[in-house]
Amino acid sequence: VNDTPILDAEGLQRLGDAPFVCKMIDTFLDYVPGKVAEVRAAFEAGDLAAAGRAAHPIKSSARYLGAPSLRDLAAQIEQLAGEQKRDAVAVLLPDFEATYQRVATALQAKRAELTSLPAGPPPAGP
Amino acid sequence: MNPIQLLLVDDNPVDAALAQQMLESLAKDLPVTTLWVSNAEQALGEVQHGQYDLMLLDYQMPGASGLDVLTAIHQLPANQQPAVIMLTASGSEKVAVEAMRRGARDYLRKDELDVAPLTRAIMTALSQKRLQDQVNRYIAQTRAELRMAHQLQHALLPQRFPVFPPGTEPAQSALRFEARYVSTTELGGDFYDVFPVGDRAAGVFICDVMGHGVRAALVTAMVRGLVEELRPAARDPGLFLTGINRGLFDILRTVEEPLFATAFYLVADAGRGELRYANAGHPAPLGFAGEVAPLPTEAGPALGLFADGAYRTTTQPAAHRVVLFTDGLFEVVGPHEEEFGQDRLLAAARRHAALPAAALLDQLLQEARQFSAAGEFADDVCLLAVEVHP
Numbered sequence A: 001v002n003d004t005p006i007l008d009a010e011g012l013q014r015l016g017d018a019p020f021v022c023k024m025i026d027t028f029l030d031y032v033p034g035k036v037a038e039v040r041a042a043f044e045a046g047d048l049a050a051a052g053r054a055a056h057p058i059k060s061s062a063r064y065l066g067a068p069s070l071r072d073l074a075a076q077i078e079q080l081a082g083e084q085k086r087d088a089v090a091v092l093l094p095d096f097e098a099t100y101q102r103v104a105t106a107l108q109a110k111r112a113e114l115t116s117l118p119a120g121p122p123p124a125g126p
Numbered sequence B: 001m002n003p004i005q006l007l008l009v010d011d012n013p014v015d016a017a018l019a020q021q022m023l024e025s026l027a028k029d030l031p032v033t034t035l036w037v038s039n040a041e042q043a044l045g046e047v048q049h050g051q052y053d054l055m056l057l058d059y060q061m062p063g064a065s066g067l068d069v070l071t072a073i074h075q076l077p078a079n080q081q082p083a084v085i086m087l088t089a090s091g092s093e094k095v096a097v098e099a100m101r102r103g104a105r106d107y108l109r110k111d112e113l114d115v116a117p118l119t120r121a122i123m124t125a126l127s128q129k130r131l132q133d134q135v136n137r138y139i140a141q142t143r144a145e146l147r148m149a150h151q152l153q154h155a156l157l158p159q160r161f162p163v164f165p166p167g168t169e170p171a172q173s174a175l176r177f178e179a180r181y182v183s184t185t186e187l188g189g190d191f192y193d194v195f196p197v198g199d200r201a202a203g204v205f206i207c208d209v210m211g212h213g214v215r216a217a218l219v220t221a222m223v224r225g226l227v228e229e230l231r232p233a234a235r236d237p238g239l240f241l242t243g244i245n246r247g248l249f250d251i252l253r254t255v256e257e258p259l260f261a262t263a264f265y266l267v268a269d270a271g272r273g274e275l276r277y278a279n280a281g282h283p284a285p286l287g288f289a290g291e292v293a294p295l296p297t298e299a300g301p302a303l304g305l306f307a308d309g310a311y312r313t314t315t316q317p318a319a320h321r322v323v324l325f326t327d328g329l330f331e332v333v334g335p336h337e338e339e340f341g342q343d344r345l346l347a348a349a350r351r352h353a354a355l356p357a358a359a360l361l362d363q364l365l366q367e368a369r370q371f372s373a374a375g376e377f378a379d380d381v382c383l384l385a386v387e388v389h390p
Helices: A009-015 A018-044 A048-064 A067-080 A086-116 B012-023 B040-049 B066-073 B093-101 B115-156 B214-231 B238-250 B341-351 B357-371
Strands: B004-009 B032-037 B052-060 B083-088 B106-109 B175-182 B190-198 B201-209 B260-270 B276-282 B285-290 B291-294 B316-317 B321-325 B381-388
Touching: A009 A018, A009 B004, A018 A048, A018 A086, A018 B012, A018 B175, A048 A067, A048 B012, A067 A086, B004 B012, B004 B040, B012 B032, B012 B115, B012 B291, B032 B040, B040 B260, B052 B066, B052 B115, B066 B083, B066 B093, B083 B093, B083 B115, B093 B106, B106 B115, B115 B214, B175 B190, B175 B201, B190 B214, B190 B381, B201 B214, B201 B321, B201 B381, B214 B238, B214 B260, B214 B316, B238 B260, B238 B276, B260 B321, B260 B341, B260 B381, B291 B341, B321 B357, B341 B357, B357 B381
Parallel strands: B004 B032, B004 B052, B052 B083, B083 B106
Antiparallel strands: B175 B381, B190 B201, B201 B260, B260 B276, B276 B316, B285 B291, B285 B321, B321 B381
């Protein structure tokens, strides 16, 4: 774990106004966890090509949400998986997953900061 | 200005949301209505059923790739094809080049996606598409007009032949006719006409206007008008061609480029048992009298070239059959660059002289066609048989 911030706050602000940033965070949190899980599942199943394909869309998503370390890790996994370098992917995978968790946590915090509403669906009625 | 109908194709909802946000931010200058779909199958379904001006297409998607979508789009009718801007990952210039080769108008790298380059790409792609649409409409309209003109030109040819003397059963006519007309382009410059010049005499006119296309077709129509106008002189072939030449020269003298037509005019006179004819630079028809041979002719200049062109009438005893044709029949070129030529045509006519007229014409067409390297005529062909039954 290094000291650089997991989220580039300016990057998020560049996206647009608060409602749009919230929408992008929601979209990210809805879509990316599935892809992270897909990378792991494909890797465990020995399908490195599929792992690389699953990592691919995480790159741009992470970049847009201002998460450069996640973007870089996704790019490395995509490339190494494409080259069938199983051991190298195995080394990166835990770091990749941990980084995703940090990004997700930071985004949830950011979302809470931007709005008083909770990130999830509205609570059920009384 | 109607909003641009845009189809966004991207499996990644984060990327799609951002692109949509950018597109919405353009609204003031470039109103866009966007529909987002997340895979190739949905994209093709939308394109087939909607009217999209533009498609932003992600290259890398699970299942069919962006390149597959591009290929499928370009098999659709032109008016259903949206202009495609390919979205590529960084470092995939090869993909971008391949996308352009398959018909994408432009590409954008996802890591450089921003409002300014997006606007530029959209404007460029749309203006290209509008230009292409205009060209396509123009081509379609021109084709439709040429087809119509082609039909009209066929209507200029005799739809049935006269009988001699009038009122006779066609099978008993003293003069009988068969014709074949093969046009290779939409519009041709070949023309023939058959009309009575007496109870037992027919005027048979064949001509070939230089070149083909609209110009040749228009000149053909003029010649037909002159043939109608000069019918009173049609008993005398020399006078008749002299008159047509004079009329055509007067019309064509105002045209900058030289235009001319070769023609042969024959009066087949079953009553007198003779052929009277005159020639304006046209290939000599084949006479079938005992043996098959070209009719001896004294060829004058082609029609439309000289104001004072004069044409003399030649008179011969009637052959039982005359075959008139245009040069497209023998100017076919074989696989070794040699021409079918009038000698081979004459030899074929001699070999098949015993065939009935219709079968003979088909046989001559078939032999010339088989001789040609392309298996098809390069020019229009007109073929006309006259049979004299005194």
